Amino acid sequence: MSGLTGRTIALAAERRSEEINTILHKKGATTVHYPLQGKLSTHEDALIKDVETLIFERFDLAVFTTGIGGRTLTKAAKDCGYEETFIQALAKTPIASRGYKTRHWLTEIGIEPLLTDEDGTMEDLIDKTCTTRPGRTFLQLYNQDDTTITQQLEKTSTEVYTSQPYTYEPPEEAVVTALADVLRKRQVDAVMFTSKKQVENLLAEDESAVVSACNDNVTAAAVGTVTAQALFDAGIQTVIQPPSQKMGAMVVALDQYFQANPKT
Structure with a gap:
């Protein structure tokens, strides 16, 4: 069974969101979309x-x-x-x-x-x-x-x-606030980022709450070293990062993480 079965994943990406939605749904996950990149x-x-x-x-x-x-x-x-x-x-x-x-x-x-x-x-x-x-x-x-x-x-x-x-351009304020609120309430199992800009836009809303959630029971996942480093720099201790800078590889890495940590 996939480690993503029954998991709820928040997506901060806007580009190619349909592709990653499809991959996650095939793995049994539910996705919620909060585009933070901006126009x-x-x-x-x-x-x-x-x-x-x-x-x-x-x-x-x-x-x-x-x-x-x-x-x-x-x-x-x-x-x-x-x-x-x-x-x-x-x-x-x-x-x-x-x-x-x-x-x-x-x-x-x-x-x-x-x-x-x-x-x-x-x-x-x-x-x-x-x-x-x-x-x-x-x-x-x-x-x-x-x-x-x-x-x-x-x-x-x-x-x-x-x-x-x-x-x-800055993302819609209501979208940023909504994702920060979801993280504060621990309503998702993981949040996926594909760029440093998405991380920065979310942290600007409520950095302490985001970091607290991701160091508690919301798992942060990132594509690319630069994106992951932005999360580490904010104080997030664990960031799931695939060796390949591709979204499909990030899904695989997150799946493997949840299989190894089923209670997370």
Whole structure:
């Protein structure tokens, strides 16, 4: 019997939620959905500027931190008739890539990165990047302006051009409050996160209650090292994290955890 049979799982993810719902239901679990990522927002003028800059200016290294960022820039290039030229420019530029989703995007457009992370974190990738001491660096930022990453690259690069292809609008306040309340009342057996942003949005609502619940009898599960680390940093002691950064693998890991800990 599956360890998830009869369990209630809260999902904080919005993208591909139907896929993970199906997997969990086949395992006998009930799911409740609280999308915490927020709505993706892009700015066309800034995207076109970033695309043209990468095409028409020379960079010694281009650092891509998320698959969404890479895909958003590629779509912007396509929309303004630059897709082929954009991909050609990328092919001529040494690439540093963080995360399997970013590498998957690069594979789709036929590009092999020069540098990749070992553990899904920017820290590992930046360490490798700084050893190359690039001249001009194109840096695709996360959702938020990460000044720490920019400053680290500026120490070894002659210039760092920052691109922020997208931002996330805050999730609906009622949704965040509802999930925090469910956790406070211990009405779910586990809560699944697929991004650091989801963790941050929930902790901003009531960090102490969330941490208390996840250290009591609500199990936290995360896809990716960065997501898991955000939970650990908040003080959550146990986080179920699969070796593969995929949602299907997270379900398997959670199933195995509950089989080994049936009274949890």
